[in-house]
Amino acid sequence: MLKARMYLDSEYRIGKLDRRIFGSFIEHLGRAVYTGIYEPGHPSSDEEGFRKDVIELVRALNTPIIRYPGGNFVSGYNWEDGIGPKDKRPKRLDLAWRSIEPNEIGINEFVSWTKKVNAEVMMAINLGTRGIDSARNIVEYCNYPGGTYYSDLRRSHGIEEPHRIKVWCLGNEMDGPWQIGHKTAVEYGRLAVESAKVMRWVDPTIELVVCGSSNPWMPTYPEWEYTVLDLTYEYIDYVSMHIYYRKRQEDDTLTFVAKSIEMDGFIKTVASLCDVVKAKKRSKKTVNISFDEWNVWYHSSERDRKVEPWQFAPPLCEEDYTVEDAILFGSMLITLLKNADRVKIACLAQLVNVIAPITTQPGGIAFKRTIYYPFMHASNTAKGDVLLAKLDSPRYDCKLYTDVPYIEGVAVYNEEDKGLVIFAINRSLEESALLEINMAGFDRYSRVEHTILTDNDIYASNTLSDPDRVKPKSLAIDIKDDKKIEIELPKFSWNVLRLIPSSTSTYQS
Numbered sequence: 001m002l003k004a005r006m007y008l009d010s011e012y013r014i015g016k017l018d019r020r021i022f023g024s025f026i027e028h029l030g031r032a033v034y035t036g037i038y039e040p041g042h043p044s045s046d047e048e049g050f051r052k053d054v055i056e057l058v059r060a061l062n063t064p065i066i067r068y069p070g071g072n073f074v075s076g077y078n079w080e081d082g083i084g085p086k087d088k089r090p091k092r093l094d095l096a097w098r099s100i101e102p103n104e105i106g107i108n109e110f111v112s113w114t115k116k117v118n119a120e121v122m123m124a125i126n127l128g129t130r131g132i133d134s135a136r137n138i139v140e141y142c143n144y145p146g147g148t149y150y151s152d153l154r155r156s157h158g159i160e161e162p163h164r165i166k167v168w169c170l171g172n173e174m175d176g177p178w179q180i181g182h183k184t185a186v187e188y189g190r191l192a193v194e195s196a197k198v199m200r201w202v203d204p205t206i207e208l209v210v211c212g213s214s215n216p217w218m219p220t221y222p223e224w225e226y227t228v229l230d231l232t233y234e235y236i237d238y239v240s241m242h243i244y245y246r247k248r249q250e251d252d253t254l255t256f257v258a259k260s261i262e263m264d265g266f267i268k269t270v271a272s273l274c275d276v277v278k279a280k281k282r283s284k285k286t287v288n289i290s291f292d293e294w295n296v297w298y299h300s301s302e303r304d305r306k307v308e309p310w311q312f313a314p315p316l317c318e319e320d321y322t323v324e325d326a327i328l329f330g331s332m333l334i335t336l337l338k339n340a341d342r343v344k345i346a347c348l349a350q351l352v353n354v355i356a357p358i359t360t361q362p363g364g365i366a367f368k369r370t371i372y373y374p375f376m377h378a379s380n381t382a383k384g385d386v387l388l389a390k391l392d393s394p395r396y397d398c399k400l401y402t403d404v405p406y407i408e409g410v411a412v413y414n415e416e417d418k419g420l421v422i423f424a425i426n427r428s429l430e431e432s433a434l435l436e437i438n439m440a441g442f443d444r445y446s447r448v449e450h451t452i453l454t455d456n457d458i459y460a461s462n463t464l465s466d467p468d469r470v471k472p473k474s475l476a477i478d479i480k481d482d483k484k485i486e487i488e489l490p491k492f493s494w495n496v497l498r499l500i501p502s503s504t505s506t507y508q509s
């Protein structure tokens with residue numbers, strides 16, 4: 001058995017966890033919207049055509065903010081196409097995903113849906129084919145109370161109260177040649193800052209996210225961030241980061257599940273770039289990170305190449321996630337939490353059908369993919385401050401990296417109810433690990449609730465015919481010595497350890 005040691009002190013903290021780190025993303029792409037969240041005529045659909053079975057699964061994920069409407073889609077999107085009477089809305093060619101967009105769902109319907117799932121909207125604007133004028137108009141339509149052209153247009157559409165959308169993305173992946181209206185860093189930085197200016201003039205309370213690089217392998221990274229931040233720094237609040245990991249043919253499992261190590265380096269570099277520009281500008285403001293697209297994405301690539309273009313809601317990017325994927329996914333979540341001092345928003349990309357934790361069958365069931373569980377566990381239990389934990393673990397070398405810890409984990413402490421939760425993965429395919437948790441400065445704990453996601457078959461997944469093949473198990477462990485707790489982490493597993501204070505009979509989730 002492997003042995004690992006975690007040291008926790010209630011005084012040593014990384015910082016307060018912003019719950020928006022558990023954000024997610026719905027794009028007009030494939031079946032995310034149509035036959036995903038929205039399917040009029042489905043046995044479970046409500047009066048607006050939204051699937052109630054999906055609403056229930058999304059609610060359980062407790063995601064506080066949902067990015068919309070893209071993604072690559074937004075760079076060719078006219079937001080005006082999605083407002084007003086549905087029968088007057090145009091059908092358009094969506095050039096980003098080579099599909100037909102009927103515009104049956106637009107801003108107002110999406111805001112209504114997010115209310116049903118207890119989330120707020122993070123709205124992206126089109127800085128690909130459009131610009132400053134459309135940017136100020138969409139903020140006026142969504143957020144201005146009334147008495148002006150666009151605010152009254154909204155009211156005429158039956159939405160009396162402004163949506164008060166707080167977080168806005170200034171375009172999407174504008175560094176990528178695949179993007180409609182792709183720009184150089186200077187072209188984009190200038191457009192972003194001028195758009196930001198007028199958007200804030202319409203509504204000074206909004207927060208703005210400027211586009212960072214699409215991934216750390218872009219040839220323009222990190223020069224892109226430096227130039228864009230230099231042009232926009234005083235007008236924006238966050239810089240975006242995106243990453244998707246894939247398993248290449250040459251990657252073995254131990255290499256694949258170690259990829260989150262790169263994510264950590266990527267975050268540290270982008271945070272440093274923000275601080276360099278801050279110093280250069282003698283600014284008092286700190287720009288933080290919105291990691292607004294992250295996930296594992298590779299299973300569907302081959303299949304997607306064969307999908308006929310110009311269909312309505314084609315099945316694109318539908319990932320059949322395995323246990324192996326859930327372990328890497330869990331380690332990505334841990335990485336985001338460990339960087340909670342700089343990552344204030346993060347969006348699991350995406351939420352339904354498209355690279356998603358939830359899959360729907362048109363006219364049929366909705367079910368949970370393996371990655372649903374780590375996300376649900378973290379978003380429902382992590383509250384308060386992320387602790388500066390020291391974790392000693394045995395390590396391994398693999399094809400891409402050296403010194404990869406078998407055990408990786410993070411602890412979050414909630415001052416209010418004294419609850420402490422530890423998320424940990426065991427990357428070993430061979431051995432379970434005894435995790436010794438040494439604690440200083442905490443109240444007394446009497447019990448550990450241990451939730452485990454693992455399977456003898458690391459390639460097992462949940463499917464339409466067997467939707468509950470992979471699911472977590474929980475056990476309760478009474479503890480005698482709460483200064484030094486020993487818990488066994490099964491081989492190749494995702495683990496949640498909730499320490500229950502002696503003073504509490506039931507833990508508040």
Ligand code: AHR
Nearest residue numbers: 070071072073172173349
């Ligand atoms: O999330 C899927 C796509 O991935 C998004 O549209 C784009 O921003 C990214 O490349």
